[in-house]
Amino acid sequence: MSNDKKNLGAVSRRSLIKGLGAASVLPMVSACGTMTGRGSADARVVVIGGGFGGATAAKYLKRGNPNLDVTLVEPAEVFYTCPFSNLYLGGIREMNEIAHNYDELKDVYGVQVIHQLAQDVDPVAHTVTLGDGTTLIYDKLVMSPGIDFRWNEIEGYDQAAPQYAPHAWQAGEQTRLLRRQLEGMDDGGVFVLVAPDNPFRCPPGPYERASMVAHYFSQHKPNSKVLILDAKDNFSKQGLFTAGWNEFYGNRIEWVGLSGDGRVMRVDAVRREVETEFGTLHQADVLNVVPPQKAGMIAERAGVTDDSGWVPVNPATFAATMADDIYVVGDATIAAPMPKSGFSASSQGKVAAAAIIAEVAGETPPPAYFTNTCYSLIAPDYGISVAAIYKTDSSGEVEVTSSGLSPAEADRSTRALEAQYARGWYEAIAQDTWGTRY
């Protein structure tokens, strides 16, 4: 974390001093040389997506070089985070506590924010077309498009299905719908959570969700159960989750993995019925399907996804390998061993911003370091975490330099502290990304 900030600080000072000079000495550098109508700005940067990756990139671009013209394109005026949306399902946090706006980016950092959907990207002409037909011209483009779903990869889970069986894997209306369904469910009902195979957004997310729903049941619907049907045999922080579940929820949570016939092949969203790989039928009272995923639609439009559906990047800068002057950060990228998390996206957004600032100034991007922590709450005062620091190795791949996991054996005060750290982490990253203060 502190390394990250130091590097960025150093770059921004250098860029400020040398930026304009370098650009005029090296007119061939990047597409800047061909741009017209740029005014006095060093370069035009368009950022698509106002989540953890995009909002962070926009802020750090302006912070590092105020003379960049930065435009953020994000359809929502209020952004709800997936992190801590499970706490809303558990009844221990409200939606306004996971809501963020773009006032600080506009007012403090001078980012131009356009609330439109980015419809198309022309990587050759260097243009972005918005939903209202506006065309933006960029020298450098940052995309943080998040995820889209692979509709019908689970048979029957199509675009119409989430209104009956929510995914709630993009926070907002879907999260509210899922909570309403849980509240409307009779005591004694079964909540079925269908979890996907890797890779997917937020690896510990389904298991934190199961914990939070079980917590809600323990308070309000003591005879109700949680059944997780999983398309894999191992999951994030499995030992810690399992131990916590035993401690708090006994047999209220049941997990069925791939080898136990947990992979769901077909969903009837209206009847809330699912069928597994070997033909077992499960009837849910509330059905939550976290479907298989791919990079957000605009990444595909820009032609930067490969046949996996995700975006290959150069991890030293997060430049897309399949197009020039396009940087992609966050869940849409192939960045393993970094997980698809808000924290990773933020860290990658800072690396991409530093790389763009350096390139505009005609300099070599600084070495890239990344940090990530995934906190999960099993109960309101019982937190667990996994953390790592990453860098790029000599072959250009991301490697873990150090990492840690909550201890398997720990007393309640340690878990309570971690729950406190989780809240602190959320407040810190919300302030860093959107300037939200609690």
Place this chain on the structure above:
Amino acid sequence: MRKIQFALLFALSVLLAGAAVADGSGWDRHDAVREAVGDATPQLGQLRMQMPSVSEDGSAVPLEISIDHPMTDGDYIESIRVFATANPNPEVVDFYLTPLMGRAEVSSRVRVNESQTLYAVAHSSSGDVFVASSDVRVTVGGCLMTSDDDIAEFGQPRVAPPRNLAAGQPGEVRTLVTHPMETGLREGPDGELLPRRMIDTLIVEFEGDTVLTVKMHTAVSENPYMRFFMAPETSGNAVFRWTEEESGDTVEEQMAFNLS
């Protein structure tokens, strides 16, 4: 200046990595693959081997191999063998096919110890040999640290029959059995090597005729999963039999196939 050289080197290495083509070439650099190919000159580009390019869990990496090839008594694919050249034991799994399958397509889940190229070698009954390969990068996701859970016992066979079965038309069959597939190479919690305990084969028969024989090696994942096709001409009974090596214990599942 040094910085620029560094950047150039880096760009070059990225380009090279991106250019690695997984069409089976390079097979002759590996003894086990060369032995499986034999004296024939293999054809590249026809056998398809699909694996995820990045896998976050090397203990169960999906594997699918297929080829457009007749599956008639006169000319059929009779074997598909898979090799992971950087695993402690390069043999992964061998499929011995018959015309009763109707389609030369098989899938499983396998262990890939480290990032490497895997190879598949297929022989046809008429003597043609096909080779394919797949580059897999294995990385443990930061949020994906796992723990050892309970050790699986041998049992609980599961078979999913084809949904609609028409005479002679290949229908998809999926099988799973619970088994630890302990390699004998892994240490237990006390630091001692855990004794080897493996399934040797899965044999599938239809009305007494062998449809498919799968020979498993140490790289087949715990709780072996196999997906393949069957194309029976008549209704009848299928038997799926898993046999453990050493003990010879078997687990069997029978299923009636009723043609529509």
